[in-house]
Amino acid sequence: MPEAQxxxxxxxxxxxxxxxxxxIIDSVLEGHDTFALLPTGGGKSICFQVPAMMQEGICLVVSPLIALMKDQVANLQKREIKAIALTGGIHTEEIIDLLDNCQYGNYKFLYLSPERLQSDWILERIKNLPINLIAIDEAHCVSQWGHDFRPAYLKISEIKKFFPKIPFLALTATATPRVIEDIKKELALKDTKFFQQSFARENIAYMVFNVEDKLYRVEQILKKNPQPSIIYVRNRKSCLNISTQLQSLGFRATYYHGGLSSKEKDKNMQLWMSEQAQVIVATNAFGMGIDKDNVKTVIHTQLPENIENYYQESGRAGRNGGKSFAVLLTSSSDINQTEQQFLSVLPDKKFLNTIYVKLCNYFQIAYGEGLDDSFSFKLNHFCQKYDFPTLKTYNALQFLNQQGIITMSREFSENITMQFLIESKEVIRYMSLNSGDEEIILAIVRTYPGIYEMKVPFNLSLIAKKSNHTEEQVTAVLEKLREKEIIEYKSKSNDATILFNEVREDNLTINRVSKYLERQNQLKKDQLSSVLHYIKEDQTCKNRLILDYFGEKTESNCGVCSYCITKKGKITDADSIADKILSLLKSASLTSREIQSQIKLDTNDVILALQELLENNYITIQSNNTYTLKS
Incomplete structure (x- = not known):
């Protein structure tokens, strides 16, 4: 047998x-069930790929992420290693051929989702393969207390009956002590060898700043650190808006979200990877399989849903070991808004049942039927037809998807993309000559400020509502503008595919999974509370707060986070700055930017001085984000 090295x-x-x-490799080769908790960038895939290559047979890799499976298979194939992924959308005949290849074609890796293991005939075929190792990636999904629980993972332990002597290797980047114990139990790991790398990232400075003008602070950070950066946001609209705003400020910026076509994703990704763009503004769709080691700064301009996601996303900074920054920008309105928005989109049992019944009706599936039926699906149209809130509906469908009741393709994209091909002054001239189209065009321009520079995802129903027109009227104007070569306009027929994995049984179906929904909702609330604690707690080192969340105790502060810098007294003549601020505020209420421009000192020093004055009740911040003396 060849050596691992x-x-x-x-x-x-x-x-x-x-x-x-x-x-970890040695433990697997010795035949032990093994648990590897390696934080982001720790190289988890090598831990099963190397031992699999050292032995005869094939490694079975269970993974929940289609994009990650495809990425790993492509990387293995580049190295001339034979690998296959059984992803969604593959017909039965093709699956049979792929499994034949695994059995007779000397393949080394078979990637599949846990849902595939629920098909008895696939399981029968796998039982006859020469399996040498079973790797469970993203193993936190097996735990009902994990941040992405998928019930199909609970079935994985059944494979042990067929391969009692083949080691299991569970891998995850983020797991609390409670989740770790749950994973061991649910995967039926025996005499487990446990390996955990510290969650501490000593080269990353965790920063939390409360600011009124987030874009201004982002501008300052990117100017001070001109190396590659990532800005994480919560939605697609923010991606485009912030990217466009940064470009207008002179930064080389691009963006990435799940609604882009594969071609656009690859193009924007390469701009950033090749450093033709300094910064990429992205949703959490960006990051899996990305290994750029010189990212200097990761900025979150909106609150993350949980510490697990925040740790993974911020951990994409400083993989080369160099000093780097994880910056979380908040404002006084963030917390209330986030809590309200977050709670309003959590589906309860009643809403979930309604969505499931209406979904079946939408596709005209009769009670007791629907198994293996597949349909094209337009989320916006479905929500409009039944007057459902879009995000809450999407979350309900995602839950049905995670439970395996339906399989919903993750390739959601906007129905329409659009870009003006003429300059803004020519658009104004067109409106003056075609007053009947003016309201619709004005609504488009005001909603999509970047529409002159790039193609933007276009929400037809939103523009119809804003312009007080029907969707048909908006579409007619778009067609006219396209014919006159004023815009480039592409319309897609559907934005997802839904496959029904069970016959329709209405209440029986939902009652079976409702306990998981209640548990998941409570978990999400608890996780958001942990994020808010991380932000609000101003008497503890930020690094220690993260380590404590993952059950790792340390007595020492990191010395580089926003808390530690404040306590080190690194403010330039802090008392003097405070006195100058108080003097300025005697004349008028001012924003932090106005104060900084008049004092002409480092922004961080000014902000930290303002925080000290707020904490000591010398000043207060008003609803218009100006500071004033405390009366």
């Missing part, structure tokens, strides 16, 4: 392993 050098061109990789 020989395999690593031959196929991955590395001559040494990262911390714990070799120990």
């Amino acid at each position: 020989e395999i690593l050098l031959k196929y991955w061109k590395h001559d040494s392993f990262r911390p714990l990789q070799k120990e």
Whole structure:
């Protein structure tokens, strides 16, 4: 059998392993069930890929992420290693051919989702494969207390009956102590060898800043740190808006979200990877399989849903070991808005039942029928037809997807993309000559400020509502503008595919999974509370707060986070700055930007001085984000 280091050098061109990789590989080769908790960037895939290559047979990899499976298979194939992924949308005949290849074609890796293991005939075929290792990626999904629980993961332990001597390797980047114990139990791991790398990222400075003008602060950060950066936002509209605003400020910026076509994703990704763009503004659709080691700064301009996601996303900074920053920008209105928005989109049992019944009616599925029926699906149209709130509906459908009741393609995209091909002054001239189209065009321009520079995802129903027209009237104007070559306009026929995995049984279906929904909703509320605690707690090192969340205790502060910098007294003549601020505020109420421009000192020093004055009740902040003396 070849040595692990020989395999690593031959196929991955590395001559040494990262911390714990070799120990995990040795544990697997010795036949032990193994649990590897390696934070983002720790090199989890090597831990099963190398031992699989050292032995005869094929490695079975269970993963919940289609994009990650495709990425890993493509990377293995580049190294001339034979790998296959059974992703969604593959017909039965093709699956049979792929499994034949696994059995007779000397393949080394078979990737599949946990839902695939619920098909008895697929399981029968897998039982006859020469499996040498079973790797469970994103193993936190097996835990009902994990941040992305998927019930199909609970079935994985059944494979042990067929391969009692083949080791299980559970891998995850984020798991609390409670989740760790749950994973061991649900996967039926025996005499488990446990390997955990510290969650501490000593080269990352965790910063939390309360600011009124987030764009202004982002501008300052990017000017001070001109290296590659990521800005994470919560929705697609923010992606485009912030990217456009940064471009107007002179930054080379691009954006990435799940609604872009594969071609656009690849193009924007390459702009950033090749550093033709300094910054990429992205939703959490960006990041899986991305390994750019010189990211200097990761900025979150909106609150993350949980600490697990925040840790993973911020952990994409500083993978080369260099000093880097994870910055979370908040404002006084963020917390209330986030709590209200978050709670309003959590589906309860009654809403879930309504969505399921209406979904079946929408596709005219009769009670007791629907198994294996597949349909094109337009989320916006479905929500408009039944007057459902879009995000809450999407969350309900996602829950049905996670429970395996339906399979919903993740490739949601806007129905329409659009871009003006003429300059803004020519658009104004067109409106003056075609007053009947003016209200619709004005609504478009005001809603999509970047529409002159790039193609934007276009919400037909939103523009119809804003312009007080019907969708048909808006579409007619768009067609006219396209014919006159004023716009580039592309319309798609559907934005998702839904496959029904069970016959329709209405209440019986929903009652079976409702306990998971209640538990998931409570978990999400608890996780949001942890995020708010991380933001509000101003008497503890930010690094220690993160470590404590993951059950890792430390007595020492990191020395580089926003809390530690404040306590180190690194403010330039702090008392003097405070005195100057108080003097300015005697004349008028001012924003932090106005104060900074008059004092002409480092923004961080001014902000920290303002925070000290707020904490000591010398000043207060008003609803218009100006500071004033406390009366």
